[in-house]
Amino acid sequence: MSLMNPWALVWIAAAAPVILMYFLKLKRKKVPVSSTWLWARSIQDIRVNAPFQKLRSSLLLVLQVLLLLAAVLALSDPIGRTTPPDERRWVFLIDRSASMQMKDVKPSRLEKAKEAAKELLRSCGPRDEIMIVAFSNRAQVLSPLTADRGAIERAIDAVEPADTGTRIQEAFRIAASAVLPYKSRTIVILSDGRFEPLQTGSEPIDLKYVPIGGEVRNAAVTAIEVKRPQKADDPYTVFAQLDLFAKEEIEVPVELHVNGELKAVKKVKMAPNSSGAVIFEVSKPEPQIVEVKIAMDDDLDADNRAWAVVRPDRPRLLIAGPGNFFLEKALAQVRDMDAFSAEDFAKTSMGDYDIVVLHGILPESLPEGRYLILGELPKWEGLKAEGELAQPAVVDWDRRHPVARMVNFNGLYVKSAPRIALPPFSSAVVEAPDNVPLIFTYEKGRTRAVVVTFKLLDSDWPLRLSFPMFLSNALDWLRDDGHAQARPGEALRVRLGDDETEVNLAGPGGRTARLTGESGRDVVYGDTDRCGLYTVTRKKGVQRIALNLLDPLESKGTVEREIKTVSGQVTAGSAVPPIVRPYWRWLALAVFALLLGEWVIYHRRIEI
Amino acid sequence: MRKSTLLDASLIAQLDHLELVVRRLFTGRTQGEKRSKRRGSGSEFADYRDYSQGDDLRHIDWNVYGRLDRLFLKLFHVEEDLRLSLFVDTSLSMAHGEPSKLQYAKKLAAALAYVALANLDRVTIEAANGSSLDRLPPTRGKQQVWRLLEFVEDLVAQGTTDLADGLRQFSLRNDTPGMKVVISDFLDKRGYQGALKWLLKGGNEVVVVQVLSPQEVKPTIVGDLSLEDCEDGQLTEVSITAGLLRRYDQNLKSLVGGLRDYCRTRGLAYFFVQSSHPVEEVILNSMKRTGVVR
Numbered sequence: 001m002s003l004m005n006p007w008a009l010v011w012i013a014a015a016a017p018v019i020l021m022y023f024l025k026l027k028r029k030k031v032p033v034s035s036t037w038l039w040a041r042s043i044q045d046i047r048v049n050a051p052f053q054k055l056r057s058s059l060l061l062v063l064q065v066l067l068l069l070a071a072v073l074a075l076s077d078p079i080g081r082t083t084p085p086d087e088r089r090w091v092f093l094i095d096r097s098a099s100m101q102m103k104d105v106k107p108s109r110l111e112k113a114k115e116a117a118k119e120l121l122r123s124c125g126p127r128d129e130i131m132i133v134a135f136s137n138r139a140q141v142l143s144p145l146t147a148d149r150g151a152i153e154r155a156i157d158a159v160e161p162a163d164t165g166t167r168i169q170e171a172f173r174i175a176a177s178a179v180l181p182y183k184s185r186t187i188v189i190l191s192d193g194r195f196e197p198l199q200t201g202s203e204p205i206d207l208k209y210v211p212i213g214g215e216v217r218n219a220a221v222t223a224i225e226v227k228r229p230q231k232a233d234d235p236y237t238v239f240a241q242l243d244l245f246a247k248e249e250i251e252v253p254v255e256l257h258v259n260g261e262l263k264a265v266k267k268v269k270m271a272p273n274s275s276g277a278v279i280f281e282v283s284k285p286e287p288q289i290v291e292v293k294i295a296m297d298d299d300l301d302a303d304n305r306a307w308a309v310v311r312p313d314r315p316r317l318l319i320a321g322p323g324n325f326f327l328e329k330a331l332a333q334v335r336d337m338d339a340f341s342a343e344d345f346a347k348t349s350m351g352d353y354d355i356v357v358l359h360g361i362l363p364e365s366l367p368e369g370r371y372l373i374l375g376e377l378p379k380w381e382g383l384k385a386e387g388e389l390a391q392p393a394v395v396d397w398d399r400r401h402p403v404a405r406m407v408n409f410n411g412l413y414v415k416s417a418p419r420i421a422l423p424p425f426s427s428a429v430v431e432a433p434d435n436v437p438l439i440f441t442y443e444k445g446r447t448r449a450v451v452v453t454f455k456l457l458d459s460d461w462p463l464r465l466s467f468p469m470f471l472s473n474a475l476d477w478l479r480d481d482g483h484a485q486a487r488p489g490e491a492l493r494v495r496l497g498d499d500e501t502e503v504n505l506a507g508p509g510g511r512t513a514r515l516t517g518e519s520g521r522d523v524v525y526g527d528t529d530r531c532g533l534y535t536v537t538r539k540k541g542v543q544r545i546a547l548n549l550l551d552p553l554e555s556k557g558t559v560e561r562e563i564k565t566v567s568g569q570v571t572a573g574s575a576v577p578p579i580v581r582p583y584w585r586w587l588a589l590a591v592f593a594l595l596l597g598e599w600v601i602y603h604r605r606i607e608i
Numbered sequence: 609m610r611k612s613t614l615l616d617a618s619l620i621a622q623l624d625h626l627e628l629v630v631r632r633l634f635t636g637r638t639q640g641e642k643r644s645k646r647r648g649s650g651s652e653f654a655d656y657r658d659y660s661q662g663d664d665l666r667h668i669d670w671n672v673y674g675r676l677d678r679l680f681l682k683l684f685h686v687e688e689d690l691r692l693s694l695f696v697d698t699s700l701s702m703a704h705g706e707p708s709k710l711q712y713a714k715k716l717a718a719a720l721a722y723v724a725l726a727n728l729d730r731v732t733i734e735a736a737n738g739s740s741l742d743r744l745p746p747t748r749g750k751q752q753v754w755r756l757l758e759f760v761e762d763l764v765a766q767g768t769t770d771l772a773d774g775l776r777q778f779s780l781r782n783d784t785p786g787m788k789v790v791i792s793d794f795l796d797k798r799g800y801q802g803a804l805k806w807l808l809k810g811g812n813e814v815v816v817v818q819v820l821s822p823q824e825v826k827p828t829i830v831g832d833l834s835l836e837d838c839e840d841g842q843l844t845e846v847s848i849t850a851g852l853l854r855r856y857d858q859n860l861k862s863l864v865g866g867l868r869d870y871c872r873t874r875g876l877a878y879f880f881v882q883s884s885h886p887v888e889e890v891i892l893n894s895m896k897r898t899g900v901v902r
Binding site for chain 1: 701702704705709793795796797821824829831832833834835836837838839842843844845846851852855856858859860863
């Protein structure tokens with residue numbers, strides 16, 4: 001047992017006035033009686049008959065002093081450890097992802113988490129060492145293992161919110177490796193629990209989880225896209241997906257800002273926990289920056305705005321492979337691209353084009369670039385056909401994926417498709433039974449590809465309406481400059497021009513940076529925790545990059561009451577893990593009991 | 609008819625039927641309704657005696673003379689009045705209590721005096737305390753009731769208790785044998801023995817009435833107090849506890865019990881009343897049962 005607040009013992013000095021007051025003459029109320037004769041005799045009798053009279057009369061004093069002692073002890077906050085008295089190593093993993101900015105608990109989840117961390121810190125033993133790690137989609141060590149309380153408090157205060165998704169594994173690995181050499185170690189996760197299952201490793205580590213958060217009322221923009229018009233005079237289409245995470249129906253006001261000016265406001269009535277879309281049309285002026293904004297006060301601000309940067313130049317499209325009537329017809333519909341067909345593929349330099357469509361042909365090696373691969377499997381790591389899947393039916397498709405937007409794959413007939421497993425860096429768009437992807441997207445480095453694994457002519461797809469729509473989506477997605485819609489928390493790669501060695505970057509919240517590097521190479525900018533428009537100023541004009549949260553998981557913000565590990569171990573959340581056992585409650589109870597006893601003795605006239 | 613706060617009409621109606629009873633015979637001063645020790649011209653035959661010279665010839669029983677040829681004198685019981693002497697303690701302690709003990713004592717005194725007056729007895733009332741003395745001289749006849757009531761009503765409490773001196777003076781002043789009634793709370797620090805002994809001489813019929821207020825019998829005070837004696841201002845510091853209250857109760861009982869035993873062994877009639885009891889009940893029940901009134 002030790003005292004958390006030994007200075008409170010100074011209050012024992014308060015016993016002096018209590019005793020002094022007891023010895024000072026009691027201020028008695030004067031009551032006139034007919035005769036004090038009988039009373040005087042009674043008192044005398046008692047004095048004569050009670051040898052322990054003196055001791056007994058001071059019973060109240062004894063009680064009062066006991067009461068004071070109990071109160072002082074309670075103030076000094078004595079604690080008993082549930083763990084052995086050796087010093088323990090702690091890691092506080094503090095979630096700072098976008099969902100932790102929710103204001104469902106005041107002032108915000110992150111502030112609550114910091115408070116909880118400080119409370120935990122106070123209950124740690126004086127020789128315990130504590131490490132602070134904040135995590136969003138990456139980990140950030142704010143304080144190494146130290147017993148310096150000031151440093152730890154400063155580290156807790158230094159946790160800044162980020163508009164990013166949540167990935168805990170890296171932070172957990174850092175934490176685990178830091179405390180692994182020690183015998184008694186605990187990792188405390190302060191989070192809303194919205195992260196992937198933990199891989200805890202073989203070494204058992206004491207894991208605690210403090211869930212933070214409450215009821216959510218949040219509207220979010222979860223997708224934004226600007227469609228170029230097919231014809232020159234047609235308006236641009238701005239498509240935004242909205243998600244409402246709330247218990248009640250809400251009319252969500254959505255604003256459209258084009259090039260910084262408010263252009264339109266629409267009100268979308270949304271059912272509880274539903275998704276909805278809002279579509280704006282913009283004709284004049286030519287949109288460069290489009291912002292969709294939910295003008296509503298909800299729990300999370302970061303997901304209320306989304307930006308889209310419209311690239312003005314027309315991309316170049318290379319179509320390679322044997323001619324296909326349907327493919328050519330469908331590609332001919334794509335108005336805002338300049339299409340070229342490769343007469344002699346071997347002699348064509350793919351680097352000259354923005355997007356390459358490979359149909360029935362596959363070069364030996366694919367340089368970094370954008371590809372739509374139809375009916376072939378490129379030689380990527382982990383991508384290997386293991387037999388054929390005969391007449392695979394479409395089981396499911398990812399409706400949120402931009403490539404599959406508004407495309408219906410139901411009833412698609414495919415004669416046969418290669419049986420493959422989803423390779424790394426990929427995401428399945430259309431799936432056959434046994435999770436065999438029929439269509440998937442691939443993103444690695446600067447390479448982006450959409451792969452259709454089956455041969456077009458082995459299916460009835462070219463005859464379906466979904467085919468041209470899919471092509472249009474796929475080309476849009478491929479053309480899309482990945483960095484123009486990068487995710488917050490991910491490093492921004494800015495390619496320096498051939499004639500420049502430095503650019504200036506300005507981001508939201510007044511952040512600025514001068515990025516220098518070799519001409520023609522990428523420079524990396526990492527401080528991208530906040531959503532918003534990042535502007536790169538070059539010699540030849542300005543490049544804008546929009547970082548949007550667009551993460552329904554973060555916007556949803558439901559608090560998990562327990563966390564799971566990959567191995568299936570479940571750690572239930574507890575308000576504050578019972579690290580130490582504070583005794584002050586019992587002492588406070590004793591104070592109350594003593595007070596009650598004193599009152600009883602005083603008023604029930606117990607024998608003295 | 610004037611109104612009195614002490615006696616109301618219904619009580620008076622009940623008191624009209626009562627008379628004071630004395631077990632002994634006394635010699636009165638005036639002809640009255642009580643049989644006297646003295647023989648003389650009453651209406652009730654008492655005895656014969658031989659005629660001696662100088663006797664009143666009117667009392668000779670001529671019938672006996674006719675039969676026996678001897679002169680006998682017929683003797684009658686003289687019916688004389690009873691002398692009722694009331695002593696009311698008017699020390700400050702009597703003013704205490706709710707209802708007030710003094711008021712109670714006044715009522716009781718008035719009622720007994722009324723009974724006496726209604727029966728042509730002679731009544732004298734003394735109200736004494738350590739510093740003053742009020743005295744109603746011997747009064748007789750029912751027409752004196754209002755004077756008597758006025759006197760009683762005007763009594764006020766003052767001064768300390770000095771029962772011994774008060775009763776000594778009282779017994780000296782009222783040496784005529786008769787009924788002596790003492791009404792007091794007997795809360796005298798010097799005790800009651802020294803005071804009551806003055807009443808023992810002279811073969812009086814003595815009635816002792818101890819009046820205490822309910823607050824004295826069962827104190828309701830609580831806490832750490834400084835009790836102030838209303839007579840001498842003496843302060844006694846007490847912390848009221850169960851034990852103290854028990855002890856007080858014992859002391860009170862020993863006081864009351866001691867007084868009662870003292871009176872019993874000496875042939876004094878003793879009554880203990882609380883000032884909350886109705887006066888009627890004391891007179892019509894307790895006193896009637898013990899034979900003080902009839």
